[in-house]
Amino acid sequence: MSRVFSSIYEKQILLNLTRSYAFKSDLKIKWVRPEKIPCIKPEKSGDLSPFPNIDKSQYLVEFRKSKELETANDYVKRLFTLQFNSRKCTTNFFIHQSMEQVKRHEFDSGSIETKLARWTGYIRAWQELMQRFPKDKRLKVCLKELIDKRKKHLKYLRRWDYKKFEWILDQLNIVYKPPPSEFRWVTRRESLVKLTDKYCEDIRKTKLDEYKALLEAEQPAFLEEKIRTLEFIRDEQKDCGVEQTVSEEEIEDVRKQLEELKAKRTVTVEI
Amino acid sequence: MSLPSLRKTSLLLGVCVPSLKKEASKFKIKRLELDPHLKMYFSKHEFIYAHDPNKQCKTGDIVLIESLRESLTKLISHRVKEIIYPYGDVTCPLTNKKVVGSKYREHIDAINKIYGERPGAFKYGEAPPRGWQEDKKDFSHAETYIKYHEDGTEQPYAV
The missing domain is CATH 2.40.50.140 (Nucleic acid-binding proteins)
Structure with missing residues (x-):
């Protein structure tokens, strides 16, 4: 009895000796922590095209159709171009352009598509400004809030009118990604667990593919063997005068199968 | 229970x-x-x-x-x-008319017609069926996750 107990006791000691915590895997998986991208960057906000280079020799938005400006002096004309006005005017010009692209009718300024176009214009202009003045915290806050607002309204539009949602994504060149189901901060351990799972899955898949290829390589030889055997059985049955169980059609079917397989092989080789 | x-x-x-x-x-x-x-x-x-x-x-x-x-x-x-x-493409069960939010599509179209339609505006009848932006600009058909590993390849569903 005492021997039994001692053997159990020894096993427990052995179990205690193997360390389960701080366990270092000897798998060759390297984990690289992804770099943090600020939420105001175009990669995160989903803007695929930046603020464009606008021709500065154009008139201001308000004075484009002015008849008095057409007959005015050259100096006056130059004073009403974008070049001799503040940056805000260029931004307004761009916003006006993008709104014109998606407007429902001439007097439309409050529909969801025009709103989205206006916000997109501001976001792109401010993203460029943030690159020049990275310490401007007030602008950063405004920009983040506007990006979030646009995303929220895209979510609503998706629910109301999916076709328009897709159309507006295409028109304004924005990417929409839904929020993930759970928000967890990235840790080394969790990431390594996921990567190891993936690694094991890959190994399993490659092995299965290899085995499948091996079996497929054996198929023509097997079919030839089958034809030979079937023919042998048929001949034997004919010679002995027993009831025939193998029909000609059966053998023809196998032959057809073999031909199809060979044809498929040659096609794949040519490709 | x-x-x-x-x-x-x-x-x-x-x-x-x-x-x-x-x-x-x-x-x-x-x-x-x-x-x-x-x-x-x-x-x-x-x-x-x-x-x-x-x-x-x-x-x-x-x-x-x-x-x-x-x-x-x-x-x-x-x-x-x-x-x-x-x-995003709901039909009213009582009237069998298409609905956007709380409005009928017909009513919206009628208002646009009075103001004068623009050629570049969105038209519901001519729009392709849902799914043409899948994997291009709309990634809502798959579940997204927070990016946890940088492996050099593009991860479209990572946020």
Whole structure:
């Protein structure tokens, strides 16, 4: 009895000796922590095209159709171009352009598509400004809030009118990604667990593919063997005068199968 | 109080949720469970896979699903019977007219006509069916995750 107990006791000691915590895997998986991208960057906000280079020799938005400006002096004309006005005017010009692209009718300024176009214009202009003045915290806050607002309204539009949602994504060149189901901060351990799972899955898949290829390589030889055997059985049955169980059609079917397989092989080789 | 088994119920109404399975869609089914102490119902969500060979159901659709006599696989026990409300393309059940939010599409079009339609504006009749921006600009058909590893390849579903 005492021997039994001692053997159990020894096993427990052995179990205690193997360390389960701080366990270092000897798998060759390297984990690289992804770099943090600020939420105001175009990669995160989903803007695929930046603020464009606008021709500065154009008139201001308000004075484009002015008849008095057409007959005015050259100096006056130059004073009403974008070049001799503040940056805000260029931004307004761009916003006006993008709104014109998606407007429902001439007097439309409050529909969801025009709103989205206006916000997109501001976001792109401010993203460029943030690159020049990275310490401007007030602008950063405004920009983040506007990006979030646009995303929220895209979510609503998706629910109301999916076709328009897709159309507006295409028109304004924005990417929409839904929020993930759970928000967890990235840790080394969790990431390594996921990567190891993936690694094991890959190994399993490659092995299965290899085995499948091996079996497929054996198929023509097997079919030839089958034809030979079937023919042998048929001949034997004919010679002995027993009831025939193998029909000609059966053998023809196998032959057809073999031909199809060979044809498929040659096609794949040519490709 | 325990609910009766979901798998034995013949007809279910569920919301399609993103899944990458081929020939099957995943559905979230809301059930109300009674708490006998509080005398109050609490919602409980269960997930069921239904056979959908052409992947008709898109994320967010409200779909009627029917149980199969024998489950196809261990996972797939139902099949899609009818898509009742396609997501973002709702038809009013009383008037059989298309609806956007709280307005009829007809009314919106009539207002636009009075103001004068623009050539570049969105037209519902000419728009392609849902799904043409999938994997291009719209990534809502698959579940996204927080990026946890930088491997040099492009990860479209990472946020």
